[in-house]
Amino acid sequence: MLLRASHVWLLLLGLLAVGGNSVYGQSVVAGHSNTFAIRPDGTLWAWGYNSAGPLGDGTRIDKTTPVPISPAMKWRSLAANVNYAVAVRQDGTLWSWGWNGLFNSPTNTTPTQIGSDANWQSVAMGLENTMAIRTDGTLWAWGNNRYGQFGTGNTTSSETPVQVGTATNWQSVSVGSYHTVAIRTDGSLWAWGGGGLGQLGDGTMRDYTSPIRVGTATNWQSVSAGYYHTVAVRTDGTLWAWGVNNLGHLGDGTTTPRSQPTPIGTDAKWQSVSAGWEETLAVRQDGTLWAWGNNKQGQLGDGTTTRRLAPVQVGTNTDWQSVSIGATHTVAMRTNGAVWAWGSNAYGQVGSKTLLSSPQRLPHQFSESITWQSVASGMYHTVAVRTDGTLWSWGYNNRGQVGSGIPSFSNPQQIGTATTWQSVATGAEHSLAIRTDGTLWAWGNNSTGQLGDGTTSDQAAPIQIGTATNWQSVSAGYSHTVAVRQDGTLWAWGNNSSGQLGDGTSGRRLDPVQIGTNTDWQSVSAGYYHTVAVRTDGTLWGWGENLSGQLGIETSNRHSAPIQVGTSTDWQSVSTAYDHTLGVRRNGTLWAWGRNRYGQVGNGSSGELTSHIRTPVQIGTDANWQRVAAAREQSLAVRTDGTLWGWGNNSGVLGNNSTTGLFATPVKIGTADTWQQVDTKFDHTLGLRRDGTLWVWGSNLYSQLGIPSRSAMPLLILDAVIPLPVELTAFTAQRKGPLTVALAWQTASEQNSADFTVEQAPDGRTFTALGTVAGQGTSSRPHAYSFTAYPAPDAAYYRLVQRDVDDTRAYSPVVFVEAASTPATTLQLVPNPAHDQVQVSGVGPDAVLRLLDALGRPVRTGKGTILPLHGVTPGIYLLQATQPGLAPARPAS
Structure with a gap:
């Protein structure tokens, strides 16, 4: 959206026009495993791999989100490889940082100037050498020259820039692994360096130490050198490629290498192209983005990891402006200035905090703007319900447990379109959910009948279980399911090899069967091969496997029907997992029993000799426990003060920033005091806070956290810093009284406009929201808006934040209103x-x-x-x- 202001009314701020025509637009560059972006204000931002300081932020720590680099400096262009970056500032000076691996050079973690000249224009970088063009059109090189990639007629390396020939009409240059290609202002194309794989394009397989002309064409517009291949666009819009092609990165539909420029298709609408290591991406004149070649890390951005031998379109957007490729990731910019990235995020180079490698040792906020009401963790998948009643899932989907026909996916996917989902439960590889109408639904692995649909066939999408409309709660074990209806009856189905259904037999059930005739069941929890439940009279009952004492009845005998645990009548809730159980009494005390090898019972002991606690033991003396969750070898719990606690084997499930050690008593997790619910069964944990935000931690081997270590689809990394297409014709702010400021604005037209937020700042920098006014969506007619700021007695600055329906935001010019009754x-x-x-x-x-x-x-x-x-x-x-x-x-x- 383009936000245009025809005039701005202000009192303290004067409009100042600085003469001249040059402006520096935003650009993005993908290094080997890091990424750089120059914003329109000339500031440089970087993220990703940084062990040798190539980001330039003064550290050697990888960055998973963009950080500013020397904010006072304004930059024009940049190039980067694995450990090294070179850039030109807007004043024409040349700077570098990181470690170039040559000449015993030191490592610089912040920008260091190269020489004193101030006439540098652009830079390009290969694996071991750098090329640069000055404003006088001369070409310069430095670094390693073992393949003649300098173009100086020899293979002598140089620590400082050396001129390439005497030509003064070089227009652009690009460097591959060990070869260089460049275009002169007359439109001719030149190449030199390593050419053993045809990447120079002269029809041979040899190296050249001096520039050789590629063909006779004089209409070359842009060129990009990949690892061992080259791609270029002519002024007539045709696309050409040559060099290695074993993964289809030339894009001609084959894997045949080419030693001369080969046309790619017949289209004459290509605008720009970028060659990566083994892949290529290009932008057409209509703003569409296309990709081909290696896609193992999702670097093509087409939503798959499938190799492509010919160009495929990336999404449907028509506003792509430029693209740059690293070793296994891609970064691109749209015409509104927004930066998008995808592919491998092993070092944070994609730059999104929604992409993390596994395991995640600390609770990671899943989304800041989405609220959740019910979550459940399976073995390698997750299912959750949002507060709007929609159902979502992610992770491993080998048996359909995610609920979508799509293969395993790492980003949350909505399941169907229903908005009446209420709660969810997950077993190892099956999932269940209850809707607000009381119906029960199931999907996933059904090998032992755990779905309850009368068959043993897996289901890839939710199916209704029976016709009952009075289901109250459901719990899923490893391969069996138990549930309570609103009339207090208890039902079970699925695997029953250890008597875990409680119907007095050991035979599996393919449909729900009622357990006994009691109508006072309050809640139930299904473990691996056993079950525990609480009745409304506060008594606790258990049945199924009991080898480790998980039933809490002193013996190790299994039971195929419910047996009371002790004589207490004040049990409030219970949670069980593999072979230990946790319970909370109505007085807030915490109790545990079962296997204790890893300290998961929490009574201070652990190990084989004391590994089985066969009857409930109180954990500590505190009486403020509220919710508990038992995992395979760990336990987590929430107290009434909102704090989160964990104990047992610390494989990352506890969320205390470690994956080692045993904790035989509860330890506090972090400092937050707003936890409401926690769920864990195997190697990952989900937590809900009182504000509805979802937090995840633990193993992410199958992306069960919903935060993949790579993205096969573009992710927004840096918001656009230029305006959106709302035509703002006026924005005023006037004092109307000692405590009142009246704001008014008008739009000539709007496109996808969601709303306007009025912000105020006492210092012109720290803005806070005052209120929001709804926009008109898409409209070609003018509209007038108003807002009253009250109380507003002091001098302050005001601005509008215009938000698009896709949550893209833009800002109006700033206006100032003086304080009440202050002469100016x-x-x-x-x-x-x-x-x-x-x-x-x-x-x-x-x-x-x-x-x-x-x-x-x-x-x-x-x-x-x-x-x-x-x-x-x-x-x-x-x-x-x-x-x-x-x-x-x-x-x-």
Whole structure:
């Protein structure tokens, strides 16, 4: 969306036009296993692999989200390889950081200037060498030159830049692993360096130490060198490729290598292209994105990991602007400036905090904007219900347990379109859910009848179990299921080899069967091969396997019918897993029994000699336990104060930032005190907080956390910093009284506009939301809006945040309103527009001047009445002047 303002009314901030025509747009670059982005304001951001300092942030720590690099510096272009980065600043100086692996060079974790020249224009980098073009059109090289990739006529390496020939008409250059390709201003294409695999395009398989011309065409527009292949676009829009092709990365539909430029298809609508190690991506003139070649890490972005021998479209968007490929990941930019990335995230190079490698040792917030009401963890999958009643799942799907016909997936997928789901339960490989109408549904593995549909056939999508409409709760064991109806009756089905159904037999049941005739069952929990339940009179009952004492009845005998556990009548809830059980009494005390080899009982002991606790023992003396969850070798619990606790074998399930050690007594997990529910059975854990947010931790081997270690689809990494297509024709803010500020704005048209949020900041930087006004969606007609800020007695800055229906956001210019009953002085800017400096009248020598861009971000500061403007990118700016004892200033009309 393009947000345009025809005028801005303000009191303290004056519009300052800086003369000139040059502007620096946003660009993105994929290094080997890291990513860089230059924003329109010239700031550089980086993320991903950083062990040798190639990000330039002063550390050697990998970054999973973008971090600013030397924020005071403004950048023009950048190139990066595995451990090293080289970039050109907007002032034409050349800088590098990281470790280049040559000449015993030191490792620099922050940008270090190369030489003192200030006429560098662009850079390109291969595995071991760097090429750069100066503003005078000369080409320069440095680094390793063992294959002649410098183009200087020899194989002599150099630590400092050396000129390539005497030509002064080089336009662009690209470096592959050990070969170089470049275009001159006359449209001719040249290549040199390692050519043993045909990547130079001259029809041979030999190396060249000097540039050789590739064919006679004079209409080459852009070229990109991959690891051992090359791709290029001509001015007529045709696409050409040559070199290695074993994985189809030339895109001609074959795996045949080519030693000369070969046309790719017959389309003449290609705009730009990027060659990766073994893959290629390109943008067409219609803004569509296409990909082909190796796709093992999802780097093509088509939602699969399938190799492609010919171009396939990536999604359906028509606003792609540029693309760059690393070793196994891809980064691209849309025309609105938003940065998207996909592929391997082994080092955080995709840059999304929703992509993490396994295991995740600390609770990771699943989503900041989505709220959940019920979650359940299976062996390697997860099922959850949102507060809107929709059903979602993710993880391993070998038996259909995720509930979708799609193979295993790592991102949450909605199951169907129903909005009446209420609660969920999961076994090892089967899932169940209850709807608000009381119906019961099941899907997944059904080898022992655990779905309850009368068959042993797996189900890949939810099916209704029977016709009953009074199901209250359900619990799934390893391969059996138990449930309570609203009339208090207890039902069970599935595997019964250890008597875990409780019907007095050991035969499996393919349909729900009632257990006894009692109508006072309150809750039930299914373990691997046993079951425990609480009645409304507070008594506790168990049945099934009991080898480790998990039933809590002193002996190790199994029971095929419910047997009472002790004589207490104040049990409140119970949870059981593999072979130990946890229970909470109505007085808030915590009790546990069963196998204790890893300390999962929590009574302070562990090991084989004391591994079986056959009757319930109290855990500590605290009386504020609320919820419990038993896993295979661990236990977790929530107290009434909202804190989370864990104990047992720490394989990452506990969430205490470790995957080692045993904890034989409860230990507090983190500092949060808003936990409401926790669920765990095997190697991963889910937690719900009181605000409805979902948190996940533990093993992520099968992406059961819902946060994959790679993405085969584009993910939004950096929001657009240029506006969206809402045409804003006016935005004003005026004081209407001592406590009231009236804001008004008008739009000429809107496209996919969701709403406008009014924000206020006392300092022009720290904005907070005051309120939201709904937008018009898509409309070609003008609309007027208003909002009243109250109470608003103080001087403050105001802006609009326009939000699109896909949650993309843009910002209006900032306006200022002076404090109530404060007389204002006059502020004048001379000259305006300005070039080298601007003088401010109406302030004294101790005034602080701050130059802000249209989004209110500081660009330059100064003191006194004159602000130098050297090096400021041409554009429209706001000037803020503050001075002790001086009322806010008003600009002249």
